Amino acid sequence: MSNYREAGVDIDAANLAVEGMVAAVSTTKTEAVLSEIGAFGGLFAADSLGTGKVLVASTDGVGTKTLLATEMAHYRSLGVDLVNHCVNDILVQGARPLFFLDYIATAKVVPQVVVKIVEGICAAAKEVRCAVLGGETAEMPGVYLPGATDIAGTIVGVVNRDELLPQTERLCNGDLLLGLPSDSPHTNGYALIRALLEHHKPSSAMLEFLLTPHRCYLGDVDYLAQQGVKIKAMAHITGGGVIENLPRVLPAGLAAQIDLSAWPVPEGFRTLVDWGTLSDDEAFRVWNMGVGMILVVDQTQADLLDDLGLLVLGSLHESERSAADARVRFTGTWR
Amino acid sequence: MSNYREAGVDIDAANLAVEGMVAAVSTTKTEAVLSEIGAFGGLFAADSLGTGKVLVASTDGVGTKTLLATEMAHYRSLGVDLVNHCVNDILVQGARPLFFLDYIATAKVVPQVVVKIVEGICAAAKEVRCAVLGGETAEMPGVYLPGATDIAGTIVGVVNRDELLPQTERLCNGDLLLGLPSDSPHTNGYALIRALLEHHKPSSAMLEFLLTPHRCYLGDVDYLAQQGVKIKAMAHITGGGVIENLPRVLPAGLAAQIDLSAWPVPEGFRTLVDWGTLSDDEAFRVWNMGVGMILVVDQTQADLLDDLGLLVLGSLHESERSAADARVRFTGTWR
Numbered sequence: 001m002s003n004y005r006e007a008g009v010d011i012d013a014a015n016l017a018v019e020g021m022v023a024a025v026s027t028t029k030t031e032a033v034l035s036e037i038g039a040f041g042g043l044f045a046a047d048s049l050g051t052g053k054v055l056v057a058s059t060d061g062v063g064t065k066t067l068l069a070t071e072m073a074h075y076r077s078l079g080v081d082l083v084n085h086c087v088n089d090i091l092v093q094g095a096r097p098l099f100f101l102d103y104i105a106t107a108k109v110v111p112q113v114v115v116k117i118v119e120g121i122c123a124a125a126k127e128v129r130c131a132v133l134g135g136e137t138a139e140m141p142g143v144y145l146p147g148a149t150d151i152a153g154t155i156v157g158v159v160n161r162d163e164l165l166p167q168t169e170r171l172c173n174g175d176l177l178l179g180l181p182s183d184s185p186h187t188n189g190y191a192l193i194r195a196l197l198e199h200h201k202p203s204s205a206m207l208e209f210l211l212t213p214h215r216c217y218l219g220d221v222d223y224l225a226q227q228g229v230k231i232k233a234m235a236h237i238t239g240g241g242v243i244e245n246l247p248r249v250l251p252a253g254l255a256a257q258i259d260l261s262a263w264p265v266p267e268g269f270r271t272l273v274d275w276g277t278l279s280d281d282e283a284f285r286v287w288n289m290g291v292g293m294i295l296v297v298d299q300t301q302a303d304l305l306d307d308l309g310l311l312v313l314g315s316l317h318e319s320e321r322s323a324a325d326a327r328v329r330f331t332g333t334w335r
Numbered sequence: 336m337s338n339y340r341e342a343g344v345d346i347d348a349a350n351l352a353v354e355g356m357v358a359a360v361s362t363t364k365t366e367a368v369l370s371e372i373g374a375f376g377g378l379f380a381a382d383s384l385g386t387g388k389v390l391v392a393s394t395d396g397v398g399t400k401t402l403l404a405t406e407m408a409h410y411r412s413l414g415v416d417l418v419n420h421c422v423n424d425i426l427v428q429g430a431r432p433l434f435f436l437d438y439i440a441t442a443k444v445v446p447q448v449v450v451k452i453v454e455g456i457c458a459a460a461k462e463v464r465c466a467v468l469g470g471e472t473a474e475m476p477g478v479y480l481p482g483a484t485d486i487a488g489t490i491v492g493v494v495n496r497d498e499l500l501p502q503t504e505r506l507c508n509g510d511l512l513l514g515l516p517s518d519s520p521h522t523n524g525y526a527l528i529r530a531l532l533e534h535h536k537p538s539s540a541m542l543e544f545l546l547t548p549h550r551c552y553l554g555d556v557d558y559l560a561q562q563g564v565k566i567k568a569m570a571h572i573t574g575g576g577v578i579e580n581l582p583r584v585l586p587a588g589l590a591a592q593i594d595l596s597a598w599p600v601p602e603g604f605r606t607l608v609d610w611g612t613l614s615d616d617e618a619f620r621v622w623n624m625g626v627g628m629i630l631v632v633d634q635t636q637a638d639l640l641d642d643l644g645l646l647v648l649g650s651l652h653e654s655e656r657s658a659a660d661a662r663v664r665f666t667g668t669w670r
Binding site: 034040041042043044045046047049050051052053054055056057058059060061063064066067089090092093095099101102103105133134135136138140141142143144145148149150152154155156157158161164191194236248 | 369375376377378379380381382384385386387388389390391392393394395396398399401402424425427428430434436437438440468469470471473475476477478479480483484485487489490491492493496499526529571583
């Protein structure tokens with residue numbers, strides 16, 4: 001941590017929060033971190049960068065999951081949500097995390113709450129050897145509703161230029177779609193979830209499902225690479241679901257066909273779809289429905305995928321349909 | 336721009352906003368930017384980095400100035416505030432900006448408002464050759480008060496390791512304090528300003544003063560370097576004023592003495608101090624009082640500073656006082 005500073009009015013509360021963060025943030029320090037706490041900006045040695053390297057940066061929030069999580073006092077998991085979402089966002093371009101900075105804002109800083117969020121951020125960051133390099137805690141009465149907290153984060157990672165994903169020009173007819181499972185809605189569709197909760201009382205298992213943090217796929221992808229799986233492209237299934245996210249990495253002329261019976265859709269999603277009496281088109285546009293990341297792999301690797309017991313969802317096919325959201329076709333049923 | 340995506344519910348409004356941002360963001364593109372709009376993360380070629388280079392990163396917001404600015408529909412200047420604050424924050428460590436990512440969140444996305452904020456961000460970023468590499472626009476009803484908007488940004492810059500500031504070990508008795516003028520409270524003390532505005536009606540000149548964006552000091556510092564001024568340390572006078580920010584770059588055993596009659600405190604600050612009947616200790620802890628950046632320069636450069644007509648505020652002296660906020664001593668009066 002380098003520049004945690006207060007932007008609000010209650011300096012004592014903010015200082016207390018800063019003290020509480022120090023222990024957590026220091027656990028994420030990597031050999032590249034040069035700055036000490038209290039500097040204006042965080043310092044990260046760029047010696048390992050240079051020719052042929054590309055920085056990949058992304059800023060994201062967790063949406064209105066923050067409301068459900070704060071209502072249930074699940075502050076720590078919010079921090080995990082934030083970091084893992086960001087890690088996955090740059091992973092789809094082939095990048096590994098270098099450092100992370102957070103922004104936490106609320107009407108009235110409660111030091112214990114901020115510390116718990118930062119502890120979650122740091123735990124998730126440490127897991128992927130990502131340094132928490134800085135952040136800002138802002139107290140803004142008149143902007144935030146009482147009790148509400150927003151969190152956002154920025155991640156910077158690195159990839160070799162010749163390993164950037166997607167390798168669009170290599171994608172072709174017959175490529176296989178490999179799914180990595182999710183066990184929650186991650187951080188998407190919580191506006192709708194909260195609307196549904198107004199009319200339905202969740203079981204404790206359902207509540208746990210809804211509060212489960214965004215899964216990080218870096219470890220899975222590393223494992224697959226070690227096993228010899230060669231990834232041509234990846235899509236992070238976030239807001240917009242598979243219908244909107246998978247086409248983002250497909251070139252014109254290729255469409256995806258996905259067999260909805262290929263994987264067991266987790267019970268929690270079934271409950272949500274029941275509550276909302278949603279069509280497949282609606283459900284797969286709001287939630288990940290149990291698949292949080294999709295990898296595109298050449299069909300020559302079919303046997304390897306089979307040996308590894310991996311989940312093949314479908315494949316790519318030539319298609320004349322050009323509208324982005326007409327480029328995912330479903331077969332079978334999950335219901 | 337690479338990953339502007341909505342995290343809210345009104346996808347059409349967010350898409351409209353994205354379209355409006357494209358033109359502005361594209362003006363900030365530098366040769367290092369590799370990503371096209373729509374990718375998951377922004378790509379920045381790291382070829383010019385490598386051994387001996389240090390990345391400097393900072394996340395910041397603009398505090399409750401957002402309330403005053405949005406009330407007066409000064410959206411564009413909010414974006415300028417955000418970027419310039421961040422640029423100055425890493426400038427004090429000697430760093431020049433590489434890229435910037437923003438986070439804009441509100442209860443209900445109004446595309447024209449978001450576009451104006453992003454236009455301000457891009458104008459300020461272009462000015463310092465900083466690429467706007469990505470961002471996130473979040474619609475979060477239930478978190479933000481109706482009509483309220485929060486903005487935060489993350490900047491990443493670079494400095495040669497042997498040019499990192501402050502050069503703490505070189506600071507010594509007799510060093511001169513050079514002030515760079517400010518023409519507004521920048522983004523600090525707006526909670527107090529808004530409280531004062533509840534009981535005092537501002538003139539139009541006063542309102543303009545309060546809405547003037549945060550000044551960027553990169554150009555001033557470049558000019559000084561060209562003229563041969565050698566900077567040992569810099570302090571960005573933000574929240575906490577000179578009393579809290581200058582000691583952040585001073586080693587133990589050195590204190591600052593500042594002559595309050597050395598510069599003309601802008602009329603707007605005089606009005607604020609009158610309205611609040613504030614002591615010097617209060618005023619110089621909340622606002623920059625007309626000096627937004629302080630540079631520490633060796634006393635052997637006194638003649639050069641004089642020739643250039645620069646503003647010398649005071650000097651460093653040996654001191655046994657160790658408490659951080661006891662290390663700025665005022666002489667003279669500005670009143």
